[in-house]
Amino acid sequence: MPERYGNIVGWGKYVPEKIITNADLEKILDTTDEWIFSRTGIRQRHVISEGESNSGMAVAAAREALEMADVRARDLGLIIVATSSPDYLTPPISSQVQHALGAKDVGAFTLVAGCPGFVYGLATAHQFIAAGACDNVLVVGSEVVSRFINKQDRSTAILFGDGAGAVVLQVTSEPCGVLSFVLGSDGAGAQDLILPGGGSAAPASHEMVDEGLQYLRMNGRQVFRFASRVLGRALKQAIQKANLTTDDIDLFIPHQANARIIASAARYVKLPEDKVFVNIADYGNTSAASIPIALCEAFEQGRAKIGDTLAFVAFGAGLTWASAIVKLGEKTAPLPVEKSRISLFELLPFGGISSSIGSDLKRNLAQFFSPLSTFAQKLFSRSRG
Numbered sequence: 001m002p003e004r005y006g007n008i009v010g011w012g013k014y015v016p017e018k019i020i021t022n023a024d025l026e027k028i029l030d031t032t033d034e035w036i037f038s039r040t041g042i043r044q045r046h047v048i049s050e051g052e053s054n055s056g057m058a059v060a061a062a063r064e065a066l067e068m069a070d071v072r073a074r075d076l077g078l079i080i081v082a083t084s085s086p087d088y089l090t091p092p093i094s095s096q097v098q099h100a101l102g103a104k105d106v107g108a109f110t111l112v113a114g115c116p117g118f119v120y121g122l123a124t125a126h127q128f129i130a131a132g133a134c135d136n137v138l139v140v141g142s143e144v145v146s147r148f149i150n151k152q153d154r155s156t157a158i159l160f161g162d163g164a165g166a167v168v169l170q171v172t173s174e175p176c177g178v179l180s181f182v183l184g185s186d187g188a189g190a191q192d193l194i195l196p197g198g199g200s201a202a203p204a205s206h207e208m209v210d211e212g213l214q215y216l217r218m219n220g221r222q223v224f225r226f227a228s229r230v231l232g233r234a235l236k237q238a239i240q241k242a243n244l245t246t247d248d249i250d251l252f253i254p255h256q257a258n259a260r261i262i263a264s265a266a267r268y269v270k271l272p273e274d275k276v277f278v279n280i281a282d283y284g285n286t287s288a289a290s291i292p293i294a295l296c297e298a299f300e301q302g303r304a305k306i307g308d309t310l311a312f313v314a315f316g317a318g319l320t321w322a323s324a325i326v327k328l329g330e331k332t333a334p335l336p337v338e339k340s341r342i343s344l345f346e347l348l349p350f351g352g353i354s355s356s357i358g359s360d361l362k363r364n365l366a367q368f369f370s371p372l373s374t375f376a377q378k379l380f381s382r383s384r385g
Helices: 022-026 033-040 054-069 093-101 117-130 187-192 206-210 220-241 259-268 287-300 356-384
Strands: 005-014 019-021 044-046 078-082 107-111 136-144 162-172 177-185 251-254 309-316 320-327
Touching (some): 005 117, 117 177, 117 309, 177 220, 187 220, 220 320
Antiparallel strands (some): 005 162, 177 320
């Protein structure tokens, strides 16, 4: 049996029309365009307007990716939505996306791993395809961080934007797709990037709102130190796990959190500047949507193409990090999709019982339904006569 690989065959993105520039922030914060850009590399960020939602953005990006992949939503084997800013705590945003796409009965789940969520999703999709559980998997990274930002907090208000990106992975026997990945977490730094209110630890209340616990809080100095230490190392580990060298990487597409951190990671593995993709100036930090949005732009600009080997790396709340090496393979003829069928008996509450009791039940049911079947056959024969 040939090995199975998950090739990226479709991609899409969505960003809101509304833009907040550094000049806009100068009017409400003690800051300047020069100060923001010199420390972050950000010039503007897109944010959703009234009436827009995270799930809406995710669906828009997913539809674009599915159309490019020429894969019907109902032929997906799995939908993974990476986000830390869902529409609701429950139901999961993944089910909202699944329904809106018309992916009837397709499994879906939400993956919460902070900004590296999309890379975690890629690694998960790869595993499902390699194991033979799925042939087509949709991975979406979508975030509305602007709804959780205190606009008077300079440490966070200048950084985050909203957006969504998606890819479709399809099974192939050609060695491509996710060649390696590295996932990591260090919960000791959890308090350095946290949204303290709104969960079960601090449920919604007047007191919670009065204390401002509904807003994201960040220890910028500590997060910067953490990212500067872990990003380059995680990238190097992924390259080594893929049995490649830095020279084999055609394009490095990092999480767009801070231009200085990106430059530091590239220097760590000795990647030249022309192999690093940076679009943080136009979007800011879009968290789990950052890498797929950048990937789409890299294709649009001709900086990524079929046959290339890409490197992804991200860090975020948790504290978490993730890296992956991805080979862009040629799209092959899609394999026939096999849908599992569940018998009526399996839907019964005792259908999965394998004990002697279960065997007795099955035998008794067979005896019960057998006369009905015989009766139906006789009626059918009479009607034909």
